[in-house]
Amino acid sequence: MAGYIASKHAVAGLTKSAVLEAAENGIRVNAVAPAAIDTQMLTTIQQNTSPDDPGAAAEALKQGIPAGRFGMPKEVAQVVIFLASDKASFVNGSLYNVDGGMQAD
Structure with a gap:
């Protein structure tokens, strides 16, 4: 688990560093950090x-999600689509938590 957590923090740092190098060339760099998404991994x-x-483990995990449910892969994809679109043309260097409010706790 330590490697997984370290990789999440590395993505945040790499995103910030990449912005400093790429922004002057019109390249936007953002990151998406999904949490409890209803996938095979979960x-x-x-x-x-x-x-x-396993159902008990699922219910225990849901207790820590203010939205009260797991996210769906499509919800993560919609954030990525937005970030790749012209609607996000001034969004740069951000980390988007797609987590049902878990980071707010």
Whole structure:
């Protein structure tokens, strides 16, 4: 888990550094940090956490999400589409948490 957490922090730092190098060339750099998204990875984590009752692990995780549910892959994709669009032409160097409010806690 330490490597996973370190990689999340590395993405944030790399995003900030890349902006300083790329912005003058009109290149925007942003990052998206999804949290509990309903994917196979999340299912595997739940099964490994509580092999006898993965549903209990899921419910425990949902307790820490103010939205009260897991995100869907499409919700992450919509953020990426926005950031890649002209609508985000002045958005640069930002890290977007797609996490149902987990970072607000």
